[in-house]
Amino acid sequence: MQEIKKRRIVIASVLKPVNDTRMFEKLAQSLAKKFETHVIGFPAESSYEFSPVTPHTLYHEGFKRMSLKRLAAPWVFFHNCFKLKPTDVIVCTHELLIPGILLKLILGCRLLYDVQENYFRNILYTNAFPFWIKPFVAGYVRFKELILSPFVNHFILAEKAYYKEIPFVRAKSVVVENRYKDLPDIHTEKKSLQDGNTYLLFSGTLAETTGVFTAINLADQLHEIDNTIRLTIIGFAAQPAVYNRIIDSIRDKSFIRLVGGNRLVSHQDIIQEIKTHDFGIVAYPPNKSTESSIPTKLFEYLGSQLPMLLIDHPVWEKYCSPFPAAIPFSEDLPDAAALLHQMKTGRFYQQNVGNVFWSTEEPRLLSLF
Secondary structure (H helix, E strand, O other): OHHHHOOEEEEEEEEEEOOOHHHHHHHHHHHOOOOEEEEEEEOOOOOOOOOOOEEEEOOOOOOOOOOHHHHHHHHHHHHHHHHHOOOEEEEOOHHHHHHHHHHHHHHOOEEEEEEOOOHHHHHHHOOOOOOOOHHHHHHHHHHHHHHHHHHOOEEEEOOOOHHHHOHHHHHHEEEOOOOEOOOOOOOOOOOHHHHOOEEEEEEOOOOHHHOHHHHHHHHHHHHHHOOOEEEEEEEEOOOHHHHHHHHHHHOOOOOEEEEEEOOOOOHHHHHHHHHHOOEEEEOOOOOOOOOOOOOHHHHHHHHOOOOEEEEOOHHHHHHHOOOOOEEEEOOOOOOHHHHHHHHHHOOOOOOOOOOOEHHHOHHHHHOOO
16 A cells, blocks of 8 residues: 555646646546646636645646747646656646656656547648648647657557557557546536526537537527527637637627637536536537547536437437437538427437446556556
8 A cells, every 4th residue: 555655646738727627537536546646737716626636737827829838838847747756647738748758768757648639630620720731730740649659658548539540559558538527516407497498508619620600500590490599608719710700600699608718617617507408519510530539528418418419420329329318410401490399399318328427437547557
């Protein structure tokens, strides 16, 4: 037992807040059951309860995605880790691989890479970068991951699909999916019980590739037929252009409420909204960056037994159909009247939901230590 207590683990990201749902609520809190655990990342609200995990912010204040602070963040991480002298370092972004390897060489610690995204596909098939530079940035990131992979002790894969999409990680990887971890202290009731309206929810990352504009258009069509329809959008838009477009899209639409948008939103607030709404919207447009992934919100909605309006993606429909949990719709030609009828008459979650909870993933994570 004494040997276990000596283990000191640092989990770090550059743009994720120290209370991030995966980095803190799942990885860190699970590891903190047995080991001394620290998280390093973007600042979060000071009132957040972190015990028994110890948080460390890269800077006292946040920074823009494109800034000198962003460029220096990996070396701030290196400095913090050098003082902490961890036995294990988990980096949650490719940006921390080089300083992570230096820490491994200097301190003799183990290095684990939590692969939360397939950066190659995300950069190549989304609008985060100008089209002319995307192949070069995507190629650079993939080449860096490839040549540095021999220095990584273990790859933690957030998606099963990454095992096929990133061949060089297979020999020393374990899949730890981003499944739902309930927050039992949140007790709420449906808003519809108070005023008779029907509340739709779009949560998580706000971007064109996650379907936020599809959700707005869908809510608009439903509201034209039934004026009791309400939509809450909660999450963060990393790109200012996307945030401005959201504001323009919902202007003069009082039935749509935006929470966050140009600021980070705590995961507790998102879960609270999930538990008070009537339907969640999962509307990722077809894109090669997400075609094989299981969205985190899918696990969260299933775990909270929130019925879904689900874009007709065969993999996700198959995941939801046994319960049943979702009403599929077509992005191109959604039949608003038919959807409303199914929302009012459908019977959802007629059997218990299984295989969507973090409790099934935690043992795989702990097995690495």
